[in-house]
Amino acid sequence: xxxxxxxxxxxxxxxxxxxxxxxxxxxxxxxxxxWSQDGDIRPAPNLIADYNKLNTDIKVExxxxxxxxxxxxALRAYSTGQAPDxxxxxxxxxxxxxxxxxxxxLTDRIAKSMVIKPENYFPGPLASTMWKGRHYGVPKAxxxxxxxxxxxxxxxxxxxxxxxxxxxxxxxxxxRKLTDPxxxxxxxxxxxxxxxxxxxxxxxxxxxxGVSYENxxxxxxxxxxxxxxxxxxxxxxxPDTLTRGQSDSTATFNSxxxxxAISGPWELDRMVAxxxxxxxxxxxxxxxxxxxxxSSMGDFNWAIFSSTKHPDEAFKVLEYFVSQDDRMFRDFxxxxxxTDIPIAETGQPLKDAALKxxxxxxxYAKPRGPHPEWPKISKAIQDAIQSALTGQMSSREALDxxxxxxxxxxx
Amino acid sequence: xxxxxxxxxxxIALVALPLTFLLTLSGLPLIYNGLMSFQQxxxxxxxxxxRPFVGLKxxxxxxxxxxxxxxxxxxxxxxxxxxxxxxxxGFGLALFFWTNFPxxxxxxxxFLVSWVMPGLVVGAIWSWILSGDFGVLNFLLRxxxxxxxxxxxxSDPNYSSxxxxxxxxxxxxxxxxxLLSVGLSAIPADLYEAAELDxxxxxxxxxxxxLPMMRSSIGAxxxxxxxxxxxxxxLFAAITNGGPNNSSNVAQYWAWELSFRQYxxxxxxxxxxxxxxxxxxxxxxxxxxxxxxxxR
Numbered sequence: 267x268x269x270x271x272x273x274x275x276x277x278x279x280x281x282x283x284x285x286x287x288x289x290x291x292x293x294x295x296x297x298x299x300x301w302s303q304d305g306d307i308r309p310a311p312n313l314i315a316d317y318n319k320l321n322t323d324i325k326v327e328x329x330x331x332x333x334x335x336x337x338x339x340a341l342r343a344y345s346t347g348q349a350p351d352x353x354x355x356x357x358x359x360x361x362x363x364x365x366x367x368x369x370x371x372l373t374d375r376i377a378k379s380m381v382i383k384p385e386n387y388f389p390g391p392l393a394s395t396m397w398k399g400r401h402y403g404v405p406k407a408x409x410x411x412x413x414x415x416x417x418x419x420x421x422x423x424x425x426x427x428x429x430x431x432x433x434x435x436x437x438x439x440x441x442r443k444l445t446d447p448x449x450x451x452x453x454x455x456x457x458x459x460x461x462x463x464x465x466x467x468x469x470x471x472x473x474x475x476g477v478s479y480e481n482x483x484x485x486x487x488x489x490x491x492x493x494x495x496x497x498x499x500x501x502x503x504x505p506d507t508l509t510r511g512q513s514d515s516t517a518t519f520n521s522x523x524x525x526x527a528i529s530g531p532w533e534l535d536r537m538v539a540x541x542x543x544x545x546x547x548x549x550x551x552x553x554x555x556x557x558x559x560x561s562s563m564g565d566f567n568w569a570i571f572s573s574t575k576h577p578d579e580a581f582k583v584l585e586y587f588v589s590q591d592d593r594m595f596r597d598f599x600x601x602x603x604x605t606d607i608p609i610a611e612t613g614q615p616l617k618d619a620a621l622k623x624x625x626x627x628x629x630y631a632k633p634r635g636p637h638p639e640w641p642k643i644s645k646a647i648q649d650a651i652q653s654a655l656t657g658q659m660s661s662r663e664a665l666d667x668x669x670x671x672x673x674x675x676x677x
Numbered sequence: 678x679x680x681x682x683x684x685x686x687x688x689i690a691l692v693a694l695p696l697t698f699l700l701t702l703s704g705l706p707l708i709y710n711g712l713m714s715f716q717q718x719x720x721x722x723x724x725x726x727x728r729p730f731v732g733l734k735x736x737x738x739x740x741x742x743x744x745x746x747x748x749x750x751x752x753x754x755x756x757x758x759x760x761x762x763x764x765x766x767g768f769g770l771a772l773f774f775w776t777n778f779p780x781x782x783x784x785x786x787x788f789l790v791s792w793v794m795p796g797l798v799v800g801a802i803w804s805w806i807l808s809g810d811f812g813v814l815n816f817l818l819r820x821x822x823x824x825x826x827x828x829x830x831x832s833d834p835n836y837s838s839x840x841x842x843x844x845x846x847x848x849x850x851x852x853x854x855x856l857l858s859v860g861l862s863a864i865p866a867d868l869y870e871a872a873e874l875d876x877x878x879x880x881x882x883x884x885x886x887x888l889p890m891m892r893s894s895i896g897a898x899x900x901x902x903x904x905x906x907x908x909x910x911x912l913f914a915a916i917t918n919g920g921p922n923n924s925s926n927v928a929q930y931w932a933w934e935l936s937f938r939q940y941x942x943x944x945x946x947x948x949x950x951x952x953x954x955x956x957x958x959x960x961x962x963x964x965x966x967x968x969x970x971x972x973r
Binding site for chain 1: 720721722723725743744808809810811829831832833834837917918919920921922923924937938939940941
C-alpha cells in the first residue's frame with residue numbers, strides 16, 4: 267500500500283510542475299482548464315471541443331482524470347495552488363470542497379445568468395451543489411435507482427406483469443414467489459457492498475421510512491435493514507449481494523438468474539442488448555401504501571475552483587456547458603438534471619417506458635448528505651449494513667453503532 | 678583525482694550513490710509517513726509539511742475502533758497462512774523438480790507464469806473461481822460430492838479471508854519454488870554421495886544435509902514472503918474488498934481505505950507505521966540470513 271501512495275504522490279508532483287509551467291506561459295490568453303473523469307463518449311471532452319470551435323477569446327483545455335484519483339488529485343492540486351478552473355466532481359463529494367471554500371460561490375452570478383436557472387433543476391441534484399443555502403456549482407447530469415423486473419418470470423409464477431410490487435410487503439411476497447433455486451433464479455438482485463454503492467442502495471429504503479443519515483438508528487431504518495436481511499436470510503437474494511457491486515448484480519438479472527433488480531438508468535443500454543426477455547421498470551416500493559417516496563441520486567456536478575484567475579471566463583464556459591444540456595441524453599446517454607428538458611423517444615419501447623419511470627423517480631431522489639465528511643458517514647452506514655446482514659449484530663445494534671459513529675462525525 | 682579511480686573517494690562515491698537514492702526514494706516517504714501519523718491531517722493540509730501536532734491521538738483513536746483488532750488478527754492469519762502455504766508447496770515442488778526428470782526445467786519455467794501475472798488479473802480470475810452461485814470451485818466441490826450446497830467463499834464471513842489466502846498461496850508458490858530451487862542446486866552433490874556411502878537414508882539426508890544447507894535460503898524466502906504478503910493489495914481489491922463486514926480486511930488494504938476512501942490520511946499513515954515496524958523486523962531477519970551467505 268505504501269508503494270501506491272508514494273507513486274500517486276510522485277505523479278502529482280510531476281504533474282503539478284508541468285501544469286505550473288503551462289499556466290505561467292499562457293496567463294494572458296484566459297485559458298480555462300477543466301478536469302473530469304469523462305472519456306471520449308461522455309460530455310466533457312466533446313463539449314469542450316465544440317466550445318473551442320466557436321473561437322471565442324477563451325481557450326478551454328481538458329484533462330481526463332480516472333474516477334478513483336479525481337478527488338485526491340484535485341485536493342492536492344488545490345492545496346498546492348495548481349487546481350484547474352472547472353471540475354466535474356461526484357455529487358456526495360461536492361460539499362467537501364464547498365464547505366472549505368475551495369469552490370467559488372456562484373450564487374450572485376447564477377442570479378444574473380440568462381442560462382443557468384435553479385428552478386429548472388430537479389431538487390435532489392440541485393441540493394447536492396448547495397452549501398448553507400448558497401450555490402457552489404451546477405448539476406452536470408443525474409441518475410437514480412428504481413426496480414427492474416422480469417415480466418416473463420412474473421407471468422410464469424402467476425404474478426401480474428402490469429402490476430409490479432408497490433410496497434415492501436408486496437416486494438417480499440413477489441421475491442418469495444419468484445425465487446426458484448432449482449432453476450438458479452433468485453427473487454431479487456441488489457448491492458449491499460461495503461462501498462459507496464451499498465450506501466447508495468440502502469439510503470432510499472431508510473428515507474422512505476422517514477429516516478435520514480442523522481437519525482439512522484430509528485425504527486424506520488431498523489425495519490428497512492430487517493427487510494434487507496429477510497432477502498438474504500431466506501435466500502431470496504444471492505449471499506454474494508454482500509460483496510457484489512450494482513453492475514455485477516444487475517448482470518445476474520440480465521442473464522435471467524434474478525427476477526428483479528434494483529439499479530439505475532445507466533443499465534438501460536446493456537439491458538436492451540443482453541436481456542432476452544420482456545422487462546419493465548417501476549418506482550422503488552414504499553414501506554406501506556401512501557408512504558413517502560424516495561430514491562438515491564447519483565452523477566456529477568460542475569464547479570469552479572475559488573483559486574481560478576478567470577472566474578468570469580470560467581462561468582461563461584460553465585454557461586455554455588449548461589446550454590448544451592439538451593444533448594446530454596441524445597449524444598451522451600446521460601439524464602440531464604433538469605425538469606424543463608423533455609427526453610426524446612429513442613424508438614426502443616422498453617427503454618422509453620423505463621426512462622419515463624426513471625424521470626418520475628428522479629423527483630423523489632435525494633442527495634447523500636450534503637456533508638463535508640460524507641465518506642465517513644457513508645462508511646458507518648456500510649458497516650451497519652454489513653454487520654447486520656452477516657448476522658454478527660442485530661439490525662438495531664448495528665444501526666445504534668452507526669448512529670454513534672455518525673454523531674461523532676457531525677460533532 | 679587518483680583517489681577517485683581506486684582510492685577512498687571511489688569507495689565513498691560507491692556508497693553515497695545508492696544511499697542517496699535510498700534516502701530520497703524510500704527514507705523521505707517513510708519519515709513523511711511517520712510524521713503524518715502524529716499530526717492532524719486534513720484534506721486541505723495535504724500539501725504542507727508542518728501540520729498541527731497531536732501526539733499519540735491517532736494511535737489511541739485507532740485502537741479504540743472496534744474493527745482494529747479483528748483486522749490485525751486477520752492480517753496475522755493472512756500472513757502466516759500464506760507464507761506457510763507458499764513455502765510448503767513451493768519447497769515440495771522445488772524438491773520434486775530437483776530430481777531432474779526429463780523436461781523438469783521446462784515445467785519449472787512454466788510454473789513461473791503465475792508469478793508473472795498482474796495481481797489484479799489473478800484477483801479477477803480467482804474472484805470468478807470463488808464466486809458463490811456460478812463459481813468453478815463450488816461446481817467441482819459439488820460434483821465431487823464434497824459439499825451439498827454452494828459455499829459463498831467471498832461473502833461468508835467464515836470463509837472470505839480463506840478465499841483470498843488460497844488465491845495468494847497460488848500466486849506466490851512459484852516464486853518460493855524458484856528461490857528454493859536455486860538454493861537446492863547450490864548444495865554440492867558430493868555431500869549426498871558421502872552420506873549415502875555412510876548408509877544415511879533419504880529422510881536423514883534431507884534432515885542433516887538439505888535443511889541445514891538451505892538455512893539461509895529459507896530465512897530469505899520467509900522474510901521476502903512476509904514483505905510480499907504484507908504488500909498484497911490487488912487480491913483484496915479484486916476478490917472481497919475486505920468484506921463482508923471487514924472479515925477479510927487486512928492492515929494494508931485498510932490503510933488504503935482509510936486514506937483514499939475516507940480521506941483520513943492520518944489514520945492511514947498510522948496503520949502504515951505499525952506495519953513498517955513489522956516489516957523492519959522482517960528485514961533484519963532477511964539481512965542477517967543473507968549476510969551469512971555473503972561471508973561464505
